[in-house]
Amino acid sequence: MKLSIYVQPGAKKTELQGLHDGRPKVRINAPPVDGAANEELVRFVSKLLKISKSSVNLISGHTSRLKTLEIDMDEQTVLRIFGSGG
Numbered sequence: 001m002k003l004s005i006y007v008q009p010g011a012k013k014t015e016l017q018g019l020h021d022g023r024p025k026v027r028i029n030a031p032p033v034d035g036a037a038n039e040e041l042v043r044f045v046s047k048l049l050k051i052s053k054s055s056v057n058l059i060s061g062h063t064s065r066l067k068t069l070e071i072d073m074d075e076q077t078v079l080r081i082f083g084s085g086g
Contacts, residue, residue, distance in 0.1 A: 001075040009037035024082040
């Protein structure tokens with residue numbers, strides 16, 4: 001399934017923080033430099049969903065705060081954890 005996410009890099013800790021313009025908002029404890037925030041996002045989402053990192057792929061938004069992830073998991077479970085959006 002595809003999930004649109006709003007990312008805020010440079011936060012004190014990585015956490016899911018409600019919605020931003022109808023998309024799940026994830027605060028990332030990594031700078032937006034050399035893909036560090038993207039790597040932390042994939043790690044956090046895989047840990048939150050209890051799936052492998054290879055099951056989470058960033059397919060768009062590599063240099064933007066608006067990102068689209070492709071997640072190899074059923075849509076109901078993902079939306080239940082992340083709320084509406086995507």
